[in-house]
Amino acid sequence: MKCVKFVTLIPNYFEEDIASEVKIEMDNHISNCKSCREKFEERKELLDTFKYVLTDEEIQIKSRKYEIINNINNSKYTGSIPNKTFYNLYTKRGAFIGVVAAVFLMFVIFKYGGNVYSAANQYSTNKTERNKVVENVPEKAVPAVTPVPSSPIKIKFNEISKELLNPTGDGISATVNSASRKKLVEMISKMKELPIGVGPWRIIYCNNEKMMFYNYGHMIAYNYNEKEKGIYSILAFTNLKVGSYQGSQIINFSSSPDGNYLIIGTLNGEQNVTSNKSLYLYDLNNALTKEIATNFNMNAKNVTWYNNVGDASSKWVVSAKDDKSTVLWDVDNAKALEKLPIDVKEIVKENKFLNYEDLSFTDDKGNITKLVAEAYIDTYWFKDNNTLIAVQFVENMENLKLMDFQVVEINISDKTGKVTFRP
Amino acid sequence: VIIINEDIDIVKSILMGNTELFEVIVNRYEIGIQRYVYNMVRNSETSEDLTQEVFISAYNKLYTFNREYKFSTWLFQIAKNKTIDYIRKNKKKVDLEYCDIIASSVDQSPENFVELMETKNNIFEFIKCLNEIDRQILLLRYTKNKITFQQIALILNMPESSVKKRYYRIYDRYELFINEKQNLKTLRYRGE
Numbered sequence: 001m002k003c004v005k006f007v008t009l010i011p012n013y014f015e016e017d018i019a020s021e022v023k024i025e026m027d028n029h030i031s032n033c034k035s036c037r038e039k040f041e042e043r044k045e046l047l048d049t050f051k052y053v054l055t056d057e058e059i060q061i062k063s064r065k066y067e068i069i070n071n072i073n074n075s076k077y078t079g080s081i082p083n084k085t086f087y088n089l090y091t092k093r094g095a096f097i098g099v100v101a102a103v104f105l106m107f108v109i110f111k112y113g114g115n116v117y118s119a120a121n122q123y124s125t126n127k128t129e130r131n132k133v134v135e136n137v138p139e140k141a142v143p144a145v146t147p148v149p150s151s152p153i154k155i156k157f158n159e160i161s162k163e164l165l166n167p168t169g170d171g172i173s174a175t176v177n178s179a180s181r182k183k184l185v186e187m188i189s190k191m192k193e194l195p196i197g198v199g200p201w202r203i204i205y206c207n208n209e210k211m212m213f214y215n216y217g218h219m220i221a222y223n224y225n226e227k228e229k230g231i232y233s234i235l236a237f238t239n240l241k242v243g244s245y246q247g248s249q250i251i252n253f254s255s256s257p258d259g260n261y262l263i264i265g266t267l268n269g270e271q272n273v274t275s276n277k278s279l280y281l282y283d284l285n286n287a288l289t290k291e292i293a294t295n296f297n298m299n300a301k302n303v304t305w306y307n308n309v310g311d312a313s314s315k316w317v318v319s320a321k322d323d324k325s326t327v328l329w330d331v332d333n334a335k336a337l338e339k340l341p342i343d344v345k346e347i348v349k350e351n352k353f354l355n356y357e358d359l360s361f362t363d364d365k366g367n368i369t370k371l372v373a374e375a376y377i378d379t380y381w382f383k384d385n386n387t388l389i390a391v392q393f394v395e396n397m398e399n400l401k402l403m404d405f406q407v408v409e410i411n412i413s414d415k416t417g418k419v420t421f422r423p
Numbered sequence: 424v425i426i427i428n429e430d431i432d433i434v435k436s437i438l439m440g441n442t443e444l445f446e447v448i449v450n451r452y453e454i455g456i457q458r459y460v461y462n463m464v465r466n467s468e469t470s471e472d473l474t475q476e477v478f479i480s481a482y483n484k485l486y487t488f489n490r491e492y493k494f495s496t497w498l499f500q501i502a503k504n505k506t507i508d509y510i511r512k513n514k515k516k517v518d519l520e521y522c523d524i525i526a527s528s529v530d531q532s533p534e535n536f537v538e539l540m541e542t543k544n545n546i547f548e549f550i551k552c553l554n555e556i557d558r559q560i561l562l563l564r565y566t567k568n569k570i571t572f573q574q575i576a577l578i579l580n581m582p583e584s585s586v587k588k589r590y591y592r593i594y595d596r597y598e599l600f601i602n603e604k605q606n607l608k609t610l611r612y613r614g615e
Contacts (some may be wrong), residue, residue, distance in 0.1 A: 011591045011594065012591075015572075015587075017572070017587065043594075046594060046597075046598075047594075049542055049546070050546065050561075050565060051565060053542065053543050053546045053547075054458075054462055054546070054561075054562065054565035055458065055565050055567060057543075059458070059461060059467065060467050061457050061461060061467045061470055061471055062467075063453055063454070063457075064453075064474065064475050065446070065449050065453055067475060068449055068453075068475050068478045068479065069445070069446055069449065071479055072442070072445060072478075072479060072482050073442075
């Protein structure tokens with residue numbers, strides 16, 4: 001067993017959530033590998049602490065066993081607690097109701113003769129009422145509102161041709177021209193072969209028709225507009241000087257508000273350390289990457305998109321700032337600028353901010369929406385007040401390939417401020 | 424003499440009229456339920472009261488228990504609902520205090536004791552910050568009555584795979600939480 005695999009399986013080991021063969025393999029590995037042993041011990045210590053604090057440590061609670069028993073015994077025959085008779089009545093309610101009905105019917109027939117039809121009607125009301133008394137519904141586990149997902153867009157990449165709705169059925173958006181389409185299909189089939197292990201899909205940006213998401217290996221741009229549904233761009237990071245698997249360097253993105261361009265760079269957590277990473281501008285529609293700065297420490301917060309005043313066409317000017325320099329780039333003319341043109345203004349993207357701690361959202365007006373989401377990664381997009389877009393992992397973790405994900409559109413109607421949803 | 428081991432047999436027998444057997448159930452689960460409730464409300468008296476209510480409620484509704492499930496699953500489900508109800512109703516009163524723990528039971532040096540108290544506070548503070556589902560998953564996992572992932576999934580009415588995924592993520596979050604706390608401390612120390 002390799003160390004990488006060992007480390008990912010440590011949590012499962014302690015919860016006995018692995019096959020016995022794997023456990024034996026792990027036990028063997030541990031006796032031979034010092035660094036893994038240390039990680040293993042660390043985890044053990046953490047779990048022991050939790051166990052001690054939450055289970056083992058003595059706390060001052062008295063047993064109230066006798067009080068409980070007394071309470072039950074005292075009220076045993078007062079009617080609120082089911083005794084033997086009541087239980088028997090319940091288990092034999094079919095017979096009981098039958099007898100009641102028979103007696104009732106006989107009585108009715110006897111008294112009213114031919115008017116059986118209305119009597120039968122009366123009987124049926126009686127039956128429902130009786131059931132109400134006996135069949136107490138057990139308390140429900142989840143009290144919250146459960147919104148229904150509205151028309152989820154599901155893509156499972158091993159069944160791509162079957163499930164996608166676009167004309168060619170290859171998973172590519174109709175807006176992509178044939179040459180690029182061929183390339184994208186090739187990339188997808190390559191990605192399909194890759195195993196998982198490059199982190200979850202996270203959303204970079206999403207507007208009302210386009211969505212971009214990434215893991216540590218690739219960026220995928222997806223158009224979920226009904227007519228143009230499909231992938232319109234894929235970028236592999238292998239040939240770019242961005243990101244890192246180690247340390248605190250992480251890949252960072254900023255998208256133009258129209259979803260046509262992407263600034264890609266690396267956020268180096270430690271300041272004053274020279275970054276050997278570059279800053280790139282990626283044209284999503286034409287799949288062109290341009291290195292616009294070197295040794296750049298990019299933080300998406302410090303990237304601003306400008307557009308011509310009163311001109312809706314995407315003639316973008318983008319500025320990116322780190323602690324050493326500022327890059328100003330004219331996207332349309334592909335050249336660096338000395339200073340910001342006077343006829344442009346900053347375009348602010350509409351945003352909701354996610355609070356990772358409790359999965360609540362704060363919008364720019366300060367409204368807070370609380371959300372409890374399962375099986376979703378921590379990034380979402382509110383299409384409007386009732387609709388949420390999310391990238392979802394595929395539930396089955398076995399045989400999971402890199403490309404398996406779902407883009408889900410969920411309708412949430414939030415009345416209590418807390419919503420639980422599951423697809 | 425019939426020796427009854429399985430919960431389900433005890434329940435059947437109680438429902439047949441042998442109500443005194445409920446004592447076996449109380450023996451088996453009282454401590455587990457108390458601890459689980461206590462970890463949520465952090466108050467001994469409240470957890471004793473709530474535990475009592477759980478058992479009385481369980482007894483009263485025993486005939487509604489669906490025998491396809493494990494009895495403990497059902498019992499913890501009641502405990503969960505009761506406690507959450509209580510917390511909702513007494514939001515202001517349930518201010519998680521850390522002073523409720525017996526100091527004398529810890530037979531350790533003062534340094535170790537302080538360190539332990541800090542860890543304990545960290546863990547409870549962390550639990551307080553978790554969202555409701557994650558909190559339930561964690562606390563249910565740490566009950567004395569060996570609750571499986573499958574049972575947690577039933578109690579919380581969600582897929583088992585999600586329970587696992589969330590459970591494993593909780594520890595990553597805890598480490599993040601501790602790191603951030605450490606960072607804050609350093610900043611404060613430097614006077615920033």
